[in-house]
Amino acid sequence: MATNRFFFRQNPQRIILQKQLHIPLAILLGLFLTGSRELALAQAPKKDYLTDAAALAKGKQLFLQNCSACHNFSQRGIGPNLGTVTANVSSQWLKTFVRNAPDVIARGDKRAKQLFDEYKQAMPSFQHLANADLDAILAYVHSQHKEPKADVGNEKLGPPLSNPVPSGVAASGLAINLEEVMTAPATAQKIPLARINKMQVMPGQSNRVFLQDMRGTLYEMIGKTLRVYMSIPAERPNFINEPGHATGLGSYAFHPDFLQNGLLYTTHTEKTNSAPADFAYADSIRVGLQWVLTEWKQTDPAAPTFSGKGRELLRVNMVTNIHGVQEITFNPLARPGTPDYGMLYIGVGDGGSTENKAYFLCKDPNRVWGKVLRIDPKGSNSKNGHYGIPADNPYAQSTDPATLKEVFCRGFRNPNRIAWTPDGTMLISDIGQTQSEELNVGMAGADYGWPEREGTFVINHRGLMDRVYALPANDSESHYTYPAVQYDHDEGNAISAGFVYIGSEAPALRGKYIFGDIVNGRVYCVESNQLKAGKQATMQELSIRVGGQPTTFQKLTNHAKTDLRFGVGLNGEFYLYTKTDGKIYKLAGCSPE
Structure with missing residues (x-):
């Protein structure tokens, strides 16, 4: 999961600054690409960054190890591209923020607060990073400066869609009752x-x-x-x-x-x-x-x-x-x-x-x-x-x-999960780029469209990939197979695939495919008999109760990113668990809200 790209997706809820703020160095650098014009600082002169071959080589190595999974210098991927970062902020501000981002945010720095408000996360302190390593990374980033990439080919695609899936997810009227079973052993000291x-x-x-x-x-x-x-x-x-x-x-x-x-x-x-x-x-x-x-x-x-x-x-x-x-x-x-x-x-x-x-x-x-x-x-x-x-x-x-x-x-x-419904339908979830999440019916020989399609939309992999477009009139000629379920990033940021409920604890859920969103931890359901290729099933949201009290996984984990997953145990027992804190819950019932 993919995957820290989730920190860059808009979340409809405003998350209060926590004591622990987590984003890798690579994602931090990407944050500097955005911000209002009045906050932009003067372009950094070249002399602020090392230019010798040894520093650039070291910086490249460190960048590839720590940053390249999320960023490049021409395309927004998991995080924003870094092509103009050193032109948008001064080197001194950049270094100060890298050193201790939580402190800069807490002190009320306008740019830092704006970035936190936009991305809902920040990185931890990097005071342990050697000065030479930081200088080398920034030198390499500066050496890769590129002007913003044009959206090549968009003139043939029409205007990008501002809200790909305008219909929201309705409430199901049902609340799942969860019982905390255990906490998995911590395998790290950080989230x-x-x-x-x-x-x-x-x-x-x-x-x-x-x-x-x-x-x-x-x-x-x-x-x-x-x-x-x-x-x-x-x-x-x-x-x-x-x-x-x-x-x-x-x-x-x-x-x-x-x-x-x-x-x-x-x-x-x-x-x-x-x-x-x-x-x-x-x-x-x-x-x-x-x-x-x-x-x-x-x-x-x-x-x-x-x-x-x-x-x-x-x-x-x-x-x-x-x-x-x-x-x-x-x-x-x-x-x-x-x-x-x-x-x-x-x-x-x-x-x-x-x-x-x-x-x-x-x-x-x-x-x-x-x-x-x-x-x-x-x-x-x-x-x-x-x-x-x-x-x-x-x-x-x-x-x-x-x-x-x-x-x-x-x-x-990213075909992240594969499962089968009780009637034998194969399901393949696919975590999307920046607009759409999807669940597909798996069929031999089918082509689900990536990198030409994201969900039921056109994506331009030759231009800017942070937007999608309506399907062309002749789309049937492409012979792509489209999802059985999809939602856009108004509802979540990365699909967490689930299973059809076959247990006995919650009869009202039998026959429903239960899944959710990795990032915000919302839990959804669809009727499994509606899962047909190319015909998007109607999603509904299940509310959550723990100990009889309404809650959310963001509240339970005390974090914006919940890292929610689903599992099935003995006798169809249904489990939900969160990587963020290692908590494991069992579905113990379902009742009207």
């Missing part, structure tokens, strides 16, 4: 305190439930405690989970026959050039990190902790550390002997390629980025011989040697 992400019940005749922390730990939930089952850092020394933004232990999936074969699958991130990649690109494009899919063989499937060996199935280079391989899963409804049984689905994001001038990586149908793959992990007819290509994949029978036969469907920015 998010616990990067708890995906919950899964071990398949087969099992009563075991698992939950992973993206910093590298897979837990088993036992009552109201979490016990360590597996540590990826202990198994893979090249494992990295910094600087966050969805890096780390991305996802995991037990083979449907795990109790018999002991096979478990994970995705995780490693340093650049840790090993040769199966999916790479031209050397002229940077590699931010690598995503690795591993098959693990548990020696004793009934054991309380993992003990065994792993083998690498595939490795993917990524332009940045965002939009990676954050989902792997098996179809839980597939039965032995059916074509989908044991086939592993893999959601591969665009890696930030689109907003970093490499949109062709995900647009090309024969490249891995921006796709959902489907493989047979027990097969061997792939190019690297480590896994199989299912014969019923949509492109498996192609005779073109360039065809990427692993592809199941394509056209995604």
